[in-house]
Amino acid sequence: MAELNYSSYLKTDVLLSLQRTQVPETADRTVVLAEHFFIVAHQSCELWLKQTVADLSLARDLLSSTGRSADGVDTSVELLQRAAELLRVLHEQVLVLERLPLRHFVQFRPYLGTASGAQSQQFMVLGGLLGDGGEEGELYRAFEASADRRGCTVADVCRLGIASGGLHRVAEALLDVGNGYWRWKVAHLGLMSKMVGGQQGTGGTSGEEFLMRRITLPFPELRRLRGALHTQELAASPA
Template sequence: MPDANPDQPDPANPDSPERAYSDFTRSLNYGDYLRIDTLMSAHQPVTQAHDEHLFIAVHHVSEVWLNLIVQELRAAMTLLSAGVTDTPLKMLSRVVRAQEQMTNAWEVLKTMTPADYLQFRSAFGRASGFQSAQYRMMEFLLGNRNAMLLRPHQHRPDLYGPLEAVLNAPSLYDLALRLLSERGLDIPPSVLERDFAQPYIQDEAVLAAWLTVYRDPERYWDVYELAEKLIDVEDNFRRWRFNHLTTVERTIGFKTGSGGTSGAGYLRKALDTVLFPELWQVRTEL
């Protein structure tokens, strides 16, 4: 018997594309479910420059990843505040993977040369990633607190309100320290009841508590695992910032940023930020 012609449709073959659904008059298809038309309609370059398409695409994709990161951080923090530690580890692992995707996006953007960028840079005026509400939300949830960073969102109460609320609430690290206290480790009231809108300051008693955990991980396994996952998150946070810096330097050098900061100088200084200081210091003390 001759073999079936692979170029001819065969509805009886379970692997044939002919068996795929084709009538979507009464159900959602791929584009409907994901609202692809709406997504693509947001992609609106303001110049004819070829690389503006790349620039917008990379930033759109990054905002989608930021949205996922914020959702996962919020969910993990809700569970941690209730004393649950296992499920948040999975959520934080997802945060780490999403961070990796965001970091890799800079590699795509680096294919844009300085001459390419200058063809459209002036067209978007003062718009800057510095004004990303989702990035700021992620930073606030992770504990990088600065009330001044709310100012670019004053004209949008729908953005300003949620950001202000998170600024004044415990961060991811604050919740981890509460768990240490609940496990019987000595965390000072001045740390547990601090002004959360202020940047966290390293504390020797907190360092001592983490040392206890790291010297006896079997006894404190859940918070030990959480600590290592926090290190993963901050490690990737630093990598994203470093790739951001190098992308800016190779594209505009040390020109002032479109959002009004010093550009590369501001980003280089931001590399000094440490979110979970005792978790890094504990490695030296062990």
Template structure:
């Protein structure tokens, strides 16, 4: 018997799937009547958010300038929130949740630093079209940035003065000024775990920037020389260094953005501008964590 001719035919394509893709009618199935529902825009109060973009001139780049600073303030508010959530847990001896929160802080700092790259697309000529319109307003006056600095330990009572006319802003900043910083709480945690630290370190004047102390370096050396035994403290130290590393990058990008936009003109808030920002680069928040690398 001759073989069937069907046996010599190459296999054809598989039959089409009679059922349509699951998302083929996704738009039609979406919730489209929002008359009685909370919409995306309502939930985020987008009308209010977008209405806050109010340039005072007709300069094209003023909108960019406002948008970058608005976005930066939102990231700063998140950083403040995460630091304020982590600090009481550290004070109670808990490390897991604070480590997660500090990781989020680091990621938010990366977004803050990236914002300068967008602002750098504005040329000096662009900026001069509207710079004089906002008078003495300056990022130097950001209450949220000042709160971040206070929580991380950069203390200077003079820097709170621009907020004295706003009790709602001034009171929380004053409270942070007189309370232990994130680094102070980390050192107290080391002491609670049996690592020797003197009272002059643990009960210092919190309104002043902490000074380097050999006992603090010795304490961190104990952690770094036996990371298996002090694993969560070792992780905490490295996370603190991540935070300061990103803080330095933010400051440096701020400086270079200012230099390429206004050069060495005085800042709108009355500071020396680039000169002030360059001096700020010398501030070290957690000095012993940097020194420990040399001493190991």
């Protein structure tokens, strides 16, 4: 068996052959490179999404497991923190796309057909993990189950703070992930508005309106319970 090297380990020959532009060969070279840039950015997003979904799925499974070992909670925190950083990278990917000149995008966009980021299967899985449309997702339900096995509720975790140990770190990491997800969506809406305006999306969506409806903060119940502490604090304060 041939010894592994950088190229064979990462399959760079295959990886670097996957950026296939659709504009005609007669198109201006700057337009071809603009579409190439567009493809690279989206393929990179899918790779980072793959890692994000895998990390969050394992965090969910660890929180859902029947054991009460601290190891599972601690590892889930590590995975959630990494996912939060990956969502920051995905946000930066959107900002990079702002360097796509509109005049070039207008020329190659018709060749995208019905291809749309809204069709990303991994993005749909991520929505199921984090929750979409104001609904709680799989991760929050796993967090609730983890708290229940330890004889407390999410409200108790919020009230006790660091005294609740690993569950407090999970709650903080969940919010970091949720905020990163929200920032990514907001950046995408800004890019869409800048580049397309009120035009319909390539996948047949209403464009800006469609994206705006999908921008919600994950983990609404956790946010509500944390916010309720302010009211409780005021009620406990001496007159």
